[in-house]
Amino acid sequence: MTKQTVKIFAASMVCAFCAAESLAAVPADAAGDLAAIATISVQAKANLSNAALGGNVDEITEAGKRSDAVDAAMAQGQDAYLSMERADQNGDQDAVASASEDLKSSLAKAVNALNGVIPDEIAQAVARQKKAPKNTGVKGRSYDVPNVYDVPWNSDRMRDFYQNHFANFWDSGIRPQDSETTPE
Amino acid sequence: MIRDRIIIGFAVAVCFGTSLVAVEAQEAGAPAVKAVFEASQAAIHDAEAEVEKARVAIAKGKELLALIPEDSPLMPDVAQVVEAASENWQIAIDSLKGAKESASKVATASNDSVAGDYALLAKVNAGVALSGAQVVQIALTYIEAIATEQTESVDIIRTALQDALASSSQVQFNYERVKSLIAAKYSK
Numbered sequence: 001m002t003k004q005t006v007k008i009f010a011a012s013m014v015c016a017f018c019a020a021e022s023l024a025a026v027p028a029d030a031a032g033d034l035a036a037i038a039t040i041s042v043q044a045k046a047n048l049s050n051a052a053l054g055g056n057v058d059e060i061t062e063a064g065k066r067s068d069a070v071d072a073a074m075a076q077g078q079d080a081y082l083s084m085e086r087a088d089q090n091g092d093q094d095a096v097a098s099a100s101e102d103l104k105s106s107l108a109k110a111v112n113a114l115n116g117v118i119p120d121e122i123a124q125a126v127a128r129q130k131k132a133p134k135n136t137g138v139k140g141r142s143y144d145v146p147n148v149y150d151v152p153w154n155s156d157r158m159r160d161f162y163q164n165h166f167a168n169f170w171d172s173g174i175r176p177q178d179s180e181t182t183p184e
Numbered sequence: 185m186i187r188d189r190i191i192i193g194f195a196v197a198v199c200f201g202t203s204l205v206a207v208e209a210q211e212a213g214a215p216a217v218k219a220v221f222e223a224s225q226a227a228i229h230d231a232e233a234e235v236e237k238a239r240v241a242i243a244k245g246k247e248l249l250a251l252i253p254e255d256s257p258l259m260p261d262v263a264q265v266v267e268a269a270s271e272n273w274q275i276a277i278d279s280l281k282g283a284k285e286s287a288s289k290v291a292t293a294s295n296d297s298v299a300g301d302y303a304l305l306a307k308v309n310a311g312v313a314l315s316g317a318q319v320v321q322i323a324l325t326y327i328e329a330i331a332t333e334q335t336e337s338v339d340i341i342r343t344a345l346q347d348a349l350a351s352s353s354q355v356q357f358n359y360e361r362v363k364s365l366i367a368a369k370y371s372k
């Protein structure tokens with residue numbers, strides 16, 4: 001190995017190390033941002049329950065509106081994180097940076113929504129979510145959905161969560177099949 | 185294979201446990217690290233305040249529980265809520281302790297990168313503590329609504345509690361994600 005080759009090898013190792021470090025640093029921060037948004041969501045629920053206990057209808061409505069808006073921002077943040085992961089896997093650093101910006105923007109929207117500043121875009125996302133048909137089979141599919149009504153607490157959100165899980169499983173094309181029994 | 189495990193073990197130990205190498209005392213120097221450190225301190229402060237509020241709510245909750253008749257149809261609900269509150273109280277306490285431990289290691293970290301990672305861990309763990317403490321508060325609000333027979337509030341609070349539990353598990357999940365991403369960074 002010549003001196004020149006050694007230099008090139010050393011330089012490339014340094015570059016690879018730096019690239020790996022910058023690549024890994026973005027998702028860790030991003031996961032931290034996602035955690036921050038979820039924390040804000042819990043705060044919004046605490047505000048809603050306090051309003052409910054107070055019994056003032058206007059306050060309950062306002063707290064509910066803010067809570068829904070925070071959840072919509074959280075959904076956007078989760079989408080951005082997913083995009084970031086995909087871009088990272090494909091080695092597309094521009095897309096990683098762009099998704100990172102989107103995630104930061106979602107965090108800002110969640111903070112604003114908690115304080116009552118709800119941008120039109122988020123208000124529209126909440127309206128779409130509320131308007132979407134519920135529990136009639138995700139995306140209007142014809143198969144019989146499993147009974148997801150008996151989930152604990154009877155929460156719409158948990159019900160949608162399980163129903164979406166089932167829909168994704170169905171979309172994957174994998175079906176539970178009988179396996180042949182082992183001959184004794 | 186064994187060497188890989190040692191490297192990963194070392195990285196994890198450097199990040200989360202007792203440092204295996206001699207570290208130089210330093211202040212959180214770089215502006216980015218300083219910003220994360222300040223954010224982590226603020227997060228710990230907020231989490232402490234919420235844990236204290238949860239502690240007060242628990243003390244009050246014990247009295248409220250006595251007001252609910254044992255044959256109340258909502259008693260099974262109350263039992264589940266108490267269980268959820270108890271679990272989240274433990275999470276809040278443990279996470280606050282963990283956040284403080286991580287924050288205490290920022291000043292003695294061997295370099296800015298490690299310091300930044302400790303600060304990030306402290307910040308996110310403080311978030312876990314804060315959300316756990318708030319779940320406890322919501323749970324106690326639910327018990328208060330039942331004890332004081334505010335039937336119209338019970339349904340709203342029940343749904344809020346379920347959603348808060350789902351969001352709180354997201355916070356915990358992302359904390360674990362941050363931990364593994366940082367560990368992966370040092371095992372490369």
